[in-house]
Amino acid sequence: MSAPTKRKRVIPSTVSERKRSSSSFRHPFSQRILRCLRDSSTGGVGCTETDIERAIPEMSVKDFAGGIDELVTDGYVEFFPACEGSEQPTYFARTNEAAIKYRQLDEPSLAVYRAIKDTGSMGIWTRDLKMETRLPQTQITKILKHLESFTLVKSVKSIIAKNKKLYMLFELQPDKSHYGGPWYTDGDFDSAFFSAVAHEVYLAISNGNSDVPSLRRYIADKNISRIQLGDEDIEVVVQSLLQESRIALANTHDGSIRYKPTRFTLPLTGLTEVPCGRCPVADSCGDCGPITPSTCPYLAEWLDIEDHGQRPKEKTRAERAANVMVKSVRKR
Numbered sequence: 001m002s003a004p005t006k007r008k009r010v011i012p013s014t015v016s017e018r019k020r021s022s023s024s025f026r027h028p029f030s031q032r033i034l035r036c037l038r039d040s041s042t043g044g045v046g047c048t049e050t051d052i053e054r055a056i057p058e059m060s061v062k063d064f065a066g067g068i069d070e071l072v073t074d075g076y077v078e079f080f081p082a083c084e085g086s087e088q089p090t091y092f093a094r095t096n097e098a099a100i101k102y103r104q105l106d107e108p109s110l111a112v113y114r115a116i117k118d119t120g121s122m123g124i125w126t127r128d129l130k131m132e133t134r135l136p137q138t139q140i141t142k143i144l145k146h147l148e149s150f151t152l153v154k155s156v157k158s159i160i161a162k163n164k165k166l167y168m169l170f171e172l173q174p175d176k177s178h179y180g181g182p183w184y185t186d187g188d189f190d191s192a193f194f195s196a197v198a199h200e201v202y203l204a205i206s207n208g209n210s211d212v213p214s215l216r217r218y219i220a221d222k223n224i225s226r227i228q229l230g231d232e233d234i235e236v237v238v239q240s241l242l243q244e245s246r247i248a249l250a251n252t253h254d255g256s257i258r259y260k261p262t263r264f265t266l267p268l269t270g271l272t273e274v275p276c277g278r279c280p281v282a283d284s285c286g287d288c289g290p291i292t293p294s295t296c297p298y299l300a301e302w303l304d305i306e307d308h309g310q311r312p313k314e315k316t317r318a319e320r321a322a323n324v325m326v327k328s329v330r331k332r
Contacts, residue, residue: 025074029059029067034076037093046080046090046171075102078171080120092171094152101150108135112143116153116167121175123156123166159184182227183236193225194237200224201237202261205247210258212238 025031036055040047052068053059059067068091071077076099079091094102105113115132116124124132129140144167147153155165158178168174183194197219204218216234219225238259241247250260276285276299285291293299 025067025070027063027067027070029056029063030070032056032059033064033067034071034093037077037091046092048088048090050088052091075099078117078169080117092169094171098151098170102152108133108139109143109146111135112140113147113152116147117169119168121168121172123158123168123174123178125161125164125166129167176232181236182225182229182233194240196224197229198237198240201234202241202246205241205259206261210250210260211256 025034033052033056036052037047040051040055049064053064068077068079072079076094076096077091078094079089081089111133112129112135115129126137126140126144129135129144130137133140135143144153144155148155151170153167154170155167156174156178158164158166158174159180160178166174166178180189183190185193200219200222201215204215209215209218212231212234215238216229216231219229219234238247241259242249245262247259248262250258252258276293285293285296
């Protein structure tokens with residue numbers, strides 16, 4: 001008589017997770033919504049309710065609510081509430097493996113995950129995570145490693161602090177203020193590329209392209225950039241040309257913002273670059289009083305310093321203009 005075969009022991013939670021990932025969803029539209037999100041939510045863009053309804057026109061509002069609720073509850077979908085520039089929440093799809101791992105998170109891990117999620121594309125530093133979750137730093141470090149291995153979060157580098165790690169959800173792309181837009185490569189300012197675009201923008205303004213949208217189209221037609229430049233990127237170049245006095249604001253009847261080349265260009269020396277040389281209140285500036293060099297915001301901006309009294313960094317004119325624009329984008 002042969003010995004009875006021993007049955008392989010399986011952890012119960014693993015069995016339930018396998019059934020959950022392979023069985024069909026309870027709601028009839030859940031699978032179609034998930035497929036739609038996985039086909040569309042690439043590159044950290046995500047989909048809104050309107051996008052999903054456009055892809056599944058026969059789905060009612062009630063069907064969408066039931067299907068998306070099941071997907072979010074089971075960890076297959078993550079969503080972000082409506083924010084500036086969007087009137088609807090944005091949804092992202094997870095893989096089956098990531099959904100299973102998300103459902104296995106304990107409370108401390110969920111606390112870290114939610115703190116990271118709340119910051120969106122801006123991300124969060126580990127120091128802020130400690131303040132938000134009130135967990136020990138050693139525990140946070142361990143949790144972050146697990147979340148990264150689960151492809152639920154990721155660490156990115158920022159030009160704000162190159163030696164620190166910034167954490168955000170795996171599906172998102174970092175905010176523009178962290179990588180500096182197209183003018184930065186691996187965290188370093190690409191002065192050659194910026195100068196090439198600035199030269200073409202100046203030629204375009206000289207040839208009658210006087211507003212930012214027309215300048216953007218002109219640069220796109222020239223094919224001098226491998227990536228698509230937006231209006232904000234062209235505005236950075238325009239600000240640099242304004243600081244160099246190569247262009248000026250043009251007078252318009254309708255109040256629109258347009259530019260024109262200057263009749264002459266001052267030689268670019270240290271003296272002509274200082275905003276004091278073209279300051280309208282220079283005669284009222286002195287060592288004391290309401291207008292002084294130590295409190296001048298234009299001088300601080302030109303020197304690229306956050307607080308008066310700090311030692312300015314050595315930077316090119318183009319880089320100063322780019323940094324000013326990046327700061328304005330970060331404030332918005």
